[in-house]
Amino acid sequence: MIAAVKGWHAVVAALLFSCSGAKAADDPGGAARELARKTVGFAGKGGQVAVTWRNLSSLESAGSQARTAFEEALQEVGLHAADSSPTVEARVTLSENASQYLLVEEASKGDEHQVWIASWKRSDPAAALPAGLALQKKLVWEQAEQILDVAFPPAGMLVLSPASVTLYARNGSQWEARRTIPLTPAKPWPEDLRGHLRLKGASFQALLPGMRCDGSTEPSLSADCHASEEAWVLESGSRGLLLAEFAAARNYFDGRVTTQSGQRKNVTPFFSAASVESQGRTWWLLAETDGRVQMFDGSLDPVGAANVQWGSDIAGTDAQCGAGSQVLATPAVDRGQSDSLQAFTLADRTARPLTEATEFPGPVLALWTSGANSVTAVVRDLRSQQYSAYVVSVVCAN
């Protein structure tokens, strides 16, 4: 742990003059060179420096990078390793605060003590994408602002956020923002805001609590947004449709629903819905606000509670793998924890898993059916604090 150097060189003066007092370094190497310059000035011509290192930060690799840069900077000015009688004893600590990493050098020469601090900005690493098995997930978009839903019209990708809807278009391997339309709700959005995009060719609907936008992505993004209490269209796979009224300024559907055959029903308020085929019949599952998942027949008449341990977000798909359709569901875990998604079928009102669970780096905040065999899942990454949108597809095993 101790590196000792000795010597002196004419370039020290130039190095010292090149040191900026107020600016942060760009990286660990820059910070280390800044400290090395000050150390050389303190040790004086022909001096010897013994350095000890320690790491109080969450970084690992940067410590060795800084150490190498520090020792190289000392060698640049002609100081070489020595193993006895140092003129200066220095302890360099790699530390951190909320916004910066720090190299803190405490140097002693006899009774003289100095503290120098060099810093560089923190940047958090991107989240890794773990792999799934029968559920195939693909990270499609990440951003700091909350994502409510994403959809893929022919012109590119639509991202619905609390403040705007944005159209992105492909430019090589990158998505480039083409146009953003701000959303201006009459009242502030509620907590746990939810929003949903529906596509029909180049046209789209953005459904939000108390607001609806009708727009098009061609020839360029346009939308007419207005206050609306109209029911939201909930899709499940390629065939299931349900009209459901969303409670204004809340995060759930209030229970007023209309079936595909036009029947109006009042059911318990619910967070999400999915249809599933079982024994040749269509059933609806509603994840109710009390935590239970209730099962209904095709006419939305209740048939009993489903024997499941799911969270509040479910969505339906009907990938033609074996028998019928699937329900993708999150588990009943606390919202602050990492979430997962698993495909199930229902037999005798009991959920039977069809796939392994695919894990996410944070809680699933939105889950919408986005195609016959896929759903969109929005996750808040607990490490990076970014919002991530995934397309999760049910893939046939063979």
Add this chain to the structure above:
Amino acid sequence: MSSRWFVQTKRIALVLLLASFGPAATRPHYGGTLRVEIRESPPSPEVFGVPKGFVLTTWEAGRRAVFTADENAPGGRPFLDNVDIQLARSLRDQSVDLELRKADVVELGLAELRRPAAGRRPWSSSPVRLMALVFGPRVTDARVREALALAVDRSAIHSVLLQTQGEISGALLPQWITGYAFVFNATTDIAKAQALVASLGPADRTLSLAVDDAANRSIADRIQLNARDAHLAVSIVPATAIADVRLVETRIPSADAAHALASVAAAFGLNEPAPARNPEEQYLAERALLDGFRVIPLFHLPDVYGAGPRVQGGPVINQLGEWRFDSLWLEERP
């Protein structure tokens, strides 16, 4: 017939069981009143600040404050309908009320932290309260102040009396804010303290010590013993007395180092710190405030709250110990 009845009964029982003990929803619930208890009894509601997303609707000085959800809150209407805060509750009463489910969120003192409690979720801030010894103007000889600084055995107090809560520190600002707090010396050196005291006249070897918060009396007692080891005679006087040195706590109000240092300096009657453009200049500004030992930093302590099983979401407090009721909701779980 009977076997079919038995099977049917079992099915009904299973359905009823599932209906009674089904999983709780994972999306937040709206509604309900969060019951909070605190030890403080501020003279006016402004001391609280207004929790984000709420408006003050009831104020009974010394007893109770009620905040109600603001339907038009800029960040959105919070999940809770109301937050009902009972003031001036002792830590013991708070703990009992949490256990009896009369309260949802309470402060946790050291005694309460030691006692395990089923269903209680502790929430802790970063270390945001500075406990320090602050000298009054009568003590003009810096050797006396330095001797006491060297005599205090922070490690023993931290491990025994504070149950390792928080961090030992010789700095005004905590490590998580600056990244360099470890540079400030916080070690005990009785021999050096004794040498400093030996150079003093007899009148300078006695000090009166006041404790602002009675809950910290045991720490003051330990400091008194430490001082005796350095041949300083410390007598503990009532909190209302004019004392040579006071054991005090002050809150770090910001995660911004410059703002936090200026605030702490003002709280202790120190000079305004010099402006700083980078961490090294910030360190030098803090060093200048501590030169002369007018203030002896001892510990940086977190705020710790306990939440009952109905409380979901969170955290209850942020890194700085500020309430975050807007992210909470209530839910009865089996």
